[in-house]
Amino acid sequence: MELWLENYLSLFFNFKLFGNLNWLAIPLLIYFLVTIKKRKRWEIAIAFVFIFSCLFLSSKKGQSNPRYLLTLYPFVLSTIFLLGWEYIQKRSHRFHLGIFIICTIAILFNFYHFRETYKFYLRYKVIAVDDYFPHDLLKFINNIGDLNSDSTFLVCSQRSLFHYYTNKKGIDYRDPRMRIFKRQKNKEATLDVLKNELEIDYIYLHWEYKPNSILLDIISNDCDLVYQDIKNGFYLYRIREKEPDKKELERLFVNDSLLKNGSFEEWSHGALKKPDFFEGGDNISEGMIIREEKEVKVGRYSAKITGDNFNFTQDLSNFEDYKGKSLTCFVWVKTDIPDKYRIQIYDGFDSSFSKRHPGEGDWKLLQVNCTINPLAKFVIIRVIQAEKTEKVNDVVYVDGALAVEGDWNTFYSYALHTINEKNK
Amino acid sequence: MILFSLQFILTNIIFSVIICTVFIRFNKERIHSNLELLLYSLGLGPVFTSLLLYYLLLFSPHHSNLFYILGVFVIYLILFFMGRKYFPVLLADGNKKIKKIKNIFNNLSPSHQTKSIIITSFLILFLVSFSFLYTTNTLQTPLDGTDSLRYGTLGKIFFVEKSLEYRWIRIYPKTGFLQRINHAPSFSLLLTWEKIMDSFFNANKDLYYKSLSTYYGLLILIVMFFWLSKKNKYLALLGVFALLSGFYFFETLITQHLDSYRIFFLIISWIFLGYAIEKKDFLSFLLLGIFSGFAAFTHTIGAVLVILNCLALFIFVKGNLKYKLKKTTFVTISIITFGWFHYILDIFWGYGWIIFTREITWWG
Numbered sequence: 001m002e003l004w005l006e007n008y009l010s011l012f013f014n015f016k017l018f019g020n021l022n023w024l025a026i027p028l029l030i031y032f033l034v035t036i037k038k039r040k041r042w043e044i045a046i047a048f049v050f051i052f053s054c055l056f057l058s059s060k061k062g063q064s065n066p067r068y069l070l071t072l073y074p075f076v077l078s079t080i081f082l083l084g085w086e087y088i089q090k091r092s093h094r095f096h097l098g099i100f101i102i103c104t105i106a107i108l109f110n111f112y113h114f115r116e117t118y119k120f121y122l123r124y125k126v127i128a129v130d131d132y133f134p135h136d137l138l139k140f141i142n143n144i145g146d147l148n149s150d151s152t153f154l155v156c157s158q159r160s161l162f163h164y165y166t167n168k169k170g171i172d173y174r175d176p177r178m179r180i181f182k183r184q185k186n187k188e189a190t191l192d193v194l195k196n197e198l199e200i201d202y203i204y205l206h207w208e209y210k211p212n213s214i215l216l217d218i219i220s221n222d223c224d225l226v227y228q229d230i231k232n233g234f235y236l237y238r239i240r241e242k243e244p245d246k247k248e249l250e251r252l253f254v255n256d257s258l259l260k261n262g263s264f265e266e267w268s269h270g271a272l273k274k275p276d277f278f279e280g281g282d283n284i285s286e287g288m289i290i291r292e293e294k295e296v297k298v299g300r301y302s303a304k305i306t307g308d309n310f311n312f313t314q315d316l317s318n319f320e321d322y323k324g325k326s327l328t329c330f331v332w333v334k335t336d337i338p339d340k341y342r343i344q345i346y347d348g349f350d351s352s353f354s355k356r357h358p359g360e361g362d363w364k365l366l367q368v369n370c371t372i373n374p375l376a377k378f379v380i381i382r383v384i385q386a387e388k389t390e391k392v393n394d395v396v397y398v399d400g401a402l403a404v405e406g407d408w409n410t411f412y413s414y415a416l417h418t419i420n421e422k423n424k
Numbered sequence: 425m426i427l428f429s430l431q432f433i434l435t436n437i438i439f440s441v442i443i444c445t446v447f448i449r450f451n452k453e454r455i456h457s458n459l460e461l462l463l464y465s466l467g468l469g470p471v472f473t474s475l476l477l478y479y480l481l482l483f484s485p486h487h488s489n490l491f492y493i494l495g496v497f498v499i500y501l502i503l504f505f506m507g508r509k510y511f512p513v514l515l516a517d518g519n520k521k522i523k524k525i526k527n528i529f530n531n532l533s534p535s536h537q538t539k540s541i542i543i544t545s546f547l548i549l550f551l552v553s554f555s556f557l558y559t560t561n562t563l564q565t566p567l568d569g570t571d572s573l574r575y576g577t578l579g580k581i582f583f584v585e586k587s588l589e590y591r592w593i594r595i596y597p598k599t600g601f602l603q604r605i606n607h608a609p610s611f612s613l614l615l616t617w618e619k620i621m622d623s624f625f626n627a628n629k630d631l632y633y634k635s636l637s638t639y640y641g642l643l644i645l646i647v648m649f650f651w652l653s654k655k656n657k658y659l660a661l662l663g664v665f666a667l668l669s670g671f672y673f674f675e676t677l678i679t680q681h682l683d684s685y686r687i688f689f690l691i692i693s694w695i696f697l698g699y700a701i702e703k704k705d706f707l708s709f710l711l712l713g714i715f716s717g718f719a720a721f722t723h724t725i726g727a728v729l730v731i732l733n734c735l736a737l738f739i740f741v742k743g744n745l746k747y748k749l750k751k752t753t754f755v756t757i758s759i760i761t762f763g764w765f766h767y768i769l770d771i772f773w774g775y776g777w778i779i780f781t782r783e784i785t786w787w788g
Binding site for chain 2: 016017018019020021022040041042043044045046048049050052053056057060066067068070071073074075077078081082085100103104107110111114117118121122124125126127128131132133135152155158159160161163164165168169170171172174175176177
């Protein structure tokens with residue numbers, strides 16, 4: 001029954017897409033067939049075309065593509081009203097009025113019942129208050145300058161935004177040239193094909209596209225996230241030419257940060273006390289923060305914090321220079337506790353938070369962007385903030401707290417820019 | 425916005441009216457209402473322009489923008505001369521209709537007059553608000569529909585290459601754009617047309633292309649209103665709201681897609697199928713052929729369903745076998761000329777349409 005109503009007869013019973021009067025086509029078609037002897041030839045001809053059109057669309061699985069069914073919708077509805085009128089025409093005025101009222105209620109109910117869908121589209125397309133378009137990402141792609149004439153993007157998205165809006169070359173994931181890529185059995189060979197045969201430098205990915213395990217492995221381990229548009233689900237990755245110069249990246253964390261001792265190398269009060277320049281709130285007591293020498297991301301040491309419901313912070317010393325400006329803070333965080341830890345920038349007026357660490361037990365670079373209020377009297381960077389979970393033995397490692405001026409989309413876009421500027 | 429208005433008025437209104445006057449030339453016996461013809465013709469300006477571009481780019485590719493714009497204008501100029509005597513007829517019919525409405529209004533009782541004024545004001549206010557929001561907001565949102573982006577990218581390629589070559593070559597080598605579209609490129613060519621006109625004003629927009637879905641959606645609403653209002657005005661209003669209460673139709677008015685564009689021609693072809701069988705006049709057969717051809721030219725579904733139109737005409741038109749064959753052949757030739765030609769090319773020399781699947785032959 002459900003299969004018939006929602007699939008084969010969905011043109012008549014999919015009330016959300018085709019209204020709730022379309023089902024009347026079925027009894028009215030029976031009425032038409034019963035009165036066929038009285039019908040004119042042109043009416044029978046149109047009924048003939050209509051019935052065979054329905055059969056054709058069904059044979060093309062029109063029910064799974066409602067856009068195909070839409071083809072018949074205005075015609076079906078018009079016919080319902082014309083035949084329906086013919087049927088009720090000789091009845092009393094009151095009968096007409098009753099039918100009109102019932103139909104109006106049915107139509108209004110449909111608008112009301114699916115009001116959220118209508119509201120969404122009105123906000124999105126008519127009043128245009130919600131913007132679901134990756135303007136900045138497409139602008140970013142158009143401005144990428146480090147490509148030679150053969151450099152290509154692997155385009156993993158069904159929508160042709162890339163080709164319509166950018167001036168770059170792309171290979172679609174359905175492109176026949178991708179067969180050679182799909183034939184590879186291991187990551188190394190696949191990466192080699194991507195880089196050297198297909199000359200792909202960037203991977204443009206929409207969340208709807210599900211990469212296979214090899215491509216996922218390449219994205220995770222051999223690419224840098226260059227740009228992300230979380231709202232619209234677009235991600236841009238750059239395939240690494242070579243492993244990034246770790247020392248060069250480390251230097252960014254040590255030298256470029258607006259935070260003092262961002263890489264947690266200085267512990268002048270001892271390994272079991274707080275690192276220099278960082279503070280904890282009331283909930284951080286003696287011994288909760290210790291120097292860590294094994295789990296390290298940047299430099300020689302990191303900070304290991306055990307506890308619950310705390311902030312580990314540093315006041316930005318020259319915060320006045322950044323009033324009205326944007327700041328971005330990146331912090332390497334490692335923990336196996338999901339959704340407990342994040343970072344925050346707070347200026348007394350506004351707070352910005354990073355996403356929470358997913359707790360998969362590996363180092364993740366958390367990021368927060370914030371525009372400092374021009375009236376701010378201080379700026380606090382909470383390089384780790386632990387939510388209250390009543391579990392006092394939870395452990396988190398923090399390293400490489402890098403706060404920089406500017407509204408950077410990803411660490412890589414900042415690093416690429418800064419290293420290129422320094423090399424000039 | 426000025427350029428968009430110019431493109432819209434020229435292509436959708438002026439070109440359509442020119443085509444309508446040619447139809448009126450064949451409607452001397454007034455078998456059809458001229459205003460009804462005008463209503464259907466309002467959809468023909470864009471698609472006929474697209475067809476002209478199709479033939480120009482197919483048979484005479486790689487010329488300048490000026491060549492194509494002149495090519496289109498010359499054809500419309502010829503049509504204008506063919507129908508020039510019938511502009512006053514159309515105007516007179518319009519005036520008559522307005523007078524008739526005035527008379528009806530004057531004959532109403534004062535309370536009914538007030539009611540009519542209130543309802544009309546409400547409708548005008550609604551239309552003005554929608555038009556304002558549409559042009560200032562909806563039209564300004566970027567093109568983002570999956571299909572309209574695909575067809576749009578192809579339209580841009582036609583504009584750059586001044587050729588339809590890449591309709592039959594799956595990968596565009598300059599950007600790597602991959603397409604395999606079964607439909608005739610009529611929707612894409614409307615972006616090509618916009619770009620050609622833009623090039624003379626140093627502009628690079630897609631407002632006209634984005635407006636097509638709404639334009640044809642409104643035309644479908646008006647056609648439905650027109651037919652239902654023949655029975656009863658309130659029935660017509662109810663019908664319009666019922667159509668809008670189906671979300672998929674509502675969506676065509678505010679997003680960009682070719683659905684309303686392709687559906688319009690199919691519906692009108694069915695209207696003329698009825699007329700052709702009932703009235704059996706030359707204009708009905710011609711318009712059945714033209715609208716069926718355009719239904720095919722806009723989408724593969726239309727291309728298949730218009731075969732049914734020919735079949736239904738052959739079966740149901742009254743007359744002997746010779747008459748039936750003559751009329752069906754005339755309609756078939758019109759359908760081929762006005763759009764099915766593309767699928768013949770595709771079947772024999774292209775990808776094979778939906779019948780065969782083969783890689784490209786001589787185009788590549």
